[in-house]
Amino acid sequence: MLGTLHKKPRFDILITLGISLVLVDRVDFLAGAGPFALTPFLALAPFVLTATMLHVLTTRSEDRGAVSLRGKRGAMWLSVVVLAVLTSLFFGPPGHGLARSALLVVQMSAGVSLVALIRWSENWRAVRRGAYIGLAIYAIFDLYQWVLVRARIGLGEHWSGVVNGTLSPLGADAFRFTGACTDPNRAVPAIAFFTYLLLADPVTSRPYRRWTQYGILSVGLVMSALTLSRSGLIVFFIILAAAIGTMVRQMPQAERVLWFVLGGFTLVWFARGTWIDELGARSIIDTRLSRQDGSARSHLELLHRGWDGSTIDWHFLTGHGYGQSYLYLQDIFPQDIYANYHSLFITMLFETGVVGLIAVVALTVGPLRSRRRWLALGVIAFNLFYQDIADPLFWVQIALLWFVSDTPLEAPPDRGGSASMRARKIAPFFGPRLPHKDLISTMRA
Structure with missing residues (x-):
């Protein structure tokens, strides 16, 4: 009987590479000479799509598992997004809309297909391996x-073969370290996503030892802080809020007090230290934290302008064409073909109309009732004042929220020690405590 059970596919290499390379746009195999950036994930996309189609064609539907009601709703809203994007092209001016729509469909298909391979294989180890490699990259x-x-290299546009080494300066002598992403704001959600998969996801995370958790969280936090992205840091803390809260609750009282005191001294030293003035960084920090002098004011002006442009007569229904926002922002961002309104929701309303906006809101708000609510909140928070709909990371997150169960498939075995000590370590990450032995006894009865 056991020999007749269906053996799940592994897809180890594809899953590991797909997760780790989900947002590595500093590598462009066209070296900036093509109409778009051929990133490692885009190069991997044909293999992911082929593996998905072959698996669908060569397996029975019952072997792949039934799609849940939540998954069917997610697929419906994804279809509405594609329909709204394609329909908007008929009502917009000529531009890059068609090419960007095609690229969006490819990114969406590849991201959803990658998550489908994860769902079919239940290969959580490959997911964790990809997250580790992603942080290392x-x-x-x-x-x-x-x-x-x-070396004072990369102050202007700089390429080392297929690697984009262009730096992100902030002021005269300060730089933003953006990792494998060219945009410091888009880099932090990727770092937070890798950290989330390792520490906070209800299925992929493991009950690491306390100091291992501190190490993983510290690496993610330091790399996020080096981007000097305000919105990114907010998103990082939102996505990891549950994991951080769990760590704090698990700390011994003395250790909790020690961390609190050290954190307070660090903040005071950082805020009042003369080293900031000596480095000339005071004006930079003030700029990043100021609502009047920083970029927050320009963001609000863009949001207001996008809303006003979206509500002009029939464009509220049809939009101005997907990917065409830059044509209406040349007075603010001259010669910039990637200009947008710095909010996914305002940009989708402007470009695809109210139907596209409703679909995107449904995709991001719908999972708030699941155990991955903190990941969903992070996606919403980031896209309120930025947007990453053209990144595969966005679609991998959306697919994970809608198509992969947020309930652990089986309880980890009790490896000894005090009664249910292991369960107490795992329960905060997984949500409600899992009654392992009582559940098994009930099932047998």
């Missing part, structure tokens, strides 16, 4: 950028 690129800063 971002750390290596941070080190690469530090070398360029020390």
Whole structure:
């Protein structure tokens, strides 16, 4: 009987590579000479799509598992997004809309297909391996950028073969270390996502030892802080809120007090230390934290302008064409073909109309009732004042929220020690405590 059971596919290499390379746009195999950036994930996309189609064609539907009601709703909203994007092209001016729509469909299909391979194989180890490698890739690129800063290379556009080494300066002598992503704001959600998979996801995370958890969280936090992205850091803490809260609750009282005191002294030293003035960084920090002098004011002006442009007569229903926002922002961002309204929701309303907006809101808000609610909140928070709909990371997150169960498939075995000590370690990450032995006894009865 056991020999007739269906053996699940593994897809180890594809899953590991797909997760680790989900946002590595500093590598462009066209070296910036093509109409788009041929990133490692885009190069991997044909293999992911082929593996998905072959698996569908060569297996029975019952072997792949039934799609849940939540999954069917997610697929419906994804279809509405594609329909709204394609329909909007008929009502917009000529531009890059068609090419960007095609790229969006490819990114969406590849991201959803990658998550489908994860769902079919239940290969959580490959997911964790991909998250570890992803963090390592971002750390290596941070080190690469530090070398360029020390050598005073990359102040303008700089390429080392297929690697984009262009730096992100902030002021005269300060630089933002963005890891494997060229945009410091988009880099942090990727770092947070890798950290989330290792520490906080209800299925992929493991009950690491306390100091291992501190180490993983510290690596993610330091790399996020090096981007100097305000919105990114907010998103990082939102996505990891549950994991951080669990760590704090598990700390011994003395250790909790020690961390609190050290954190307070660090904040005071950072805020009042003369080293900030000596480095000339005071104006930079004030700029990043100021609502009037920083970029927050320009963001609000963009949001207001996008809303006003979206509510002009029939464009509220049809939009101005997907990917065409830059045509209406040349007075603010001259010669910039990637300009947008710095909010996924406002940009989707402007470009695809109210139907596209409703579909995106449903995709991001729908999973708030699941155990992955903190990941969903992070996606919403980031896209309120930025947007990453053209990144595969966005679609991998959306697919994970809608198509992969958020309930552990089986309880981990009790490996001894005090009664249910292991269960107490795992329960905060997985949600409600799992009554392992009582559940098994009930099932047998």
